[in-house]
Amino acid sequence: MSFLWIGATLVAAAAQTARNAAQRRLIRTVGARGAAYARFLFGAPFAFLFLAAWCAATGALPPHSGLDGSLWLLLAGAAQIVATALMLSLMQTRSFFAAISLTKTEPALVALFGFLALGERLSASEAAGVALATFGVALASAPTRRAFEPQGTRASTRSLVLGLGSAGLFALSSVAFRAALLDFSDGSAFLRAATALAMALALQSALILGALAAFERPALRALARDWRGGLAPGFIGAFASLFWFLAFALQSAALVRALGLVETPFARLVSRHMFGETLAPAETVGAALIVAGALILLLA
DSSP states (O other), rough: OOHHHHHHHHHHHHHHHHHHHHHHHHHHHHHHHHHHHHHHHHHHHHHHHHHHHHHHHOOOOOOOHHHHHHHHHHHHHHHHHHHHHHHHHHTTSSHHHHHHHHHHHOHHHHHHHHHHHHHHOHHHHHHHHHHHHHHHHHHHHOOHHHHHTOOOOOHHHHHHHHHHHHHHHHHHHHHHHHHHHHOOOOHHHHHHHHHHHHHHHHHHHHHHHHHHHHOOOHHHHHHHHHHHHHHHHHHHHHHHHHHHHHHHHHHHHHHHHHHHHGHHHHHHHHHHHHHHOOOOOOHHHHHHHHHHHHHHHHHH
């Protein structure tokens, strides 16, 4: 069981890279906000399919969550929506790889929030792995002249604000999801993860649909027109989140998110081969440090 969270995290990180790439492609037809919403709106049906399939295969029923767990899910869901929107806005000013790197400066915040909310502490070796991986991300996402041309310094500052804001909200959502999973009454880790995912995406979809109907009807119409384009990020996003939740059910959010930084080297490959983006030497060195930090966590 101690190794299951590692496998779940690696699967989630790889799937999340694919989802981010699918969302970026969707920006061209529905805009940044529409692409951010697609993963939730089109992911919810798949989440319920995952839960129904697991219950049918095992004969188990979804576990119950208390009021505290429901409130944690509400907080986590709202934070994740805003964080995703900020990340996709960032992709419009930075390369795919640099954008993902900036949003991955979150592990230290996850460790802090996890300690304050849940009392979860890291050992010295675990803290070292988190620190090294976070430094690798910071190095990989350091502003360069090439990265911002032709926008200049103003774009650099805007990108930094978007990236750090997204990272902070993703950190908050990770800890809140972990807290919600711990509040479930019973059931296997996978069943609790699938149940929490279905509940979270249902809640997020309701919030998004209400906001779109009230304030952004053009985005809602764009998503309806390109519903086929939303299926890929919806399915991949739900699949990635299922394994993130499984990892959160088994291990502290700080360690899960730190190991999840291996998504950054995955993003490097996608950035180079799918989008044809060239990478600076610092980005390559940063990716190597992330892998080193992940190895420390695996050996801790």
